[in-house]
Amino acid sequence: MKHVLVGGIDRCAIVQGAWHIEDKTPEQVAGLIQLQLDRGVDFWDHADIYGAGRCEQVFGEALRRMPAATRDRLVIQSKCGIRPGAFTQYDFSREHILASVNGSLERLGVEKLDYLLLHRPDLLMEPEEVASAFDTLHEQGKVLHFGVSNCTPGQIELLKTAVRQPLEANQLQLSLAHTLLLDAGANLNLARDAGIGRDAGVLDYCRIHGVTVQCYSPFQYGFFEGSFIDSPEYPQLNAVLGRLAEQYGTTKNGIAAAWLLRHPAQMQVLVGTTNPERLAAIDEAADIVLTRAEWYELYAAAGNQLP
Structure with missing residues (x-):
């Protein structure tokens, strides 16, 4: 299995997306986790809105049916910031980020996320609010690494005026x-x-600044x-x-x-x-x-x- 650098750490080039596991049983998901581990794919991508939380929940139920050491072999990523409802809105407030991560951790049944991405830009984003949330999550050990999704170079630079942690990934749509x-x-x-x-110019920006593109x-x-x-x-x-x-x-x-994966940007491919x-x-x-x-x-x- 090919590996690429994400924030300076070797990670598998294929990321398994979890947005299609909503209707699967915990046993089926446990089988999929093990199947991918056997092939060298240990990186899983979630989001708090996938299946209205059901995808994270069934994944957590699957983990509880597997040996405890399995969690240590996995790289678990989730995303937050989209608030569905009568109309779509985005929320990068400190309160929402903290609540979203706590909800994801509870559903997944884990103590920490390896990666947290901000899911689509919040046009009312206040970098200081994001920074405060990231600092709290990092200090509490609830999130180890951070990134964004669908963000422009300017939005990333704006976040960096306040956020202290490196923004290591940007999840972007890309296909043939x-x-x-x-x-x-x-x-x-x-x-x-x-x-x-x-x-x-986001692809060149990510290459220049060492931000790994995750192709969804x-x-x-x-x-x-x-x-x-x-x-x-x-x-x-x-x-x-x-x-x-x-x-x-x-x-x-x-x-x-x-x-x-042939592109020299050394991207990850996120499959569903x-x-x-x-x-x-x-x-x-x-x-x-x-x-x-x-x-x-x-x-x-x-x-x-x-x-």
Whole structure:
């Protein structure tokens, strides 16, 4: 299993997402935890809103059915800040962050989170409030490492005016069919829509400042519109994926994950599937190193033009 540095610590390149375990039994989740551990995937991603807390709860129930030492082998990450309801709102207040983390710890049945990410930007964010919450959580030993999700370079810099702990990760949507983090930089000074900056230069910023990008929705196109794997919307891309999958002895999902991991930013790929066969191919693909020509062929096959 390929590893990348997150805050200077070796972490597995594949992160297992927990947002699809809401309807699974604790026994099924325990089996999935062990399956991924056996393959070298020990990093799990949660959020307080996944399944309205049910995903964290069933994960905690699964852990209680496993040997106590299993928790020490896992890297557990959760996110907070989204407050669903009649309308969506975001909340990075000290009170909400502390309450969210305490709720996550209770549902997960653990004493600490390895990572806490702020989940989508709060437009009313006050860095001092976040800093106060982070200091309390860190001093109490409830959170070891911190990061953000979907944040721009400016928002991260604003947080850093008050937050003392390093912001080690930024969770961002990136896939072969959602390449907005890459497109503008490849089309600078060209009269193309792809040259319109929608990324705020966040990928380069993260590389410069040692912030690990965690790619979510790695097999999706649009804003959760569906998977591009075997989609009639992407015939050329699937043809190339299929050819390379056969060449490397893996699946289209495996090649799509390998494409992300080939990028020199040394990103993590956050997968949500719980299908054992699909996960096996993705996990094994972490060790596939695509050539430069293959990487660019896939980028072009997804419909991207280069000068």
